[in-house]
Amino acid sequence: MRKIISQWSVGKYMVLEIDQGLPMKPYKKYRIDGKEYDIVPVYDLPGSIAIEAKGDFAGKTVEFI
DSSP states (O other): OEEEEEEEEETTEEEEEESSOOOSSOOSEEEETTEEEEOBOOOSOTTEEEEEOOSOOTTOEEEEO
């Protein structure tokens, strides 16, 4: 699992910077605090993921499922 180190809002999406690179194994969703989120494509932001959500995610862990 990766830890979220920072975040910022882009419209209805949250871009989450994680402390390690993305996993090499295939995954279809993210799980944060027991809730699953669909993948939102992110370009030109290595080490970041995006979800459609609002809230405070800094310091939480992300599971790639």
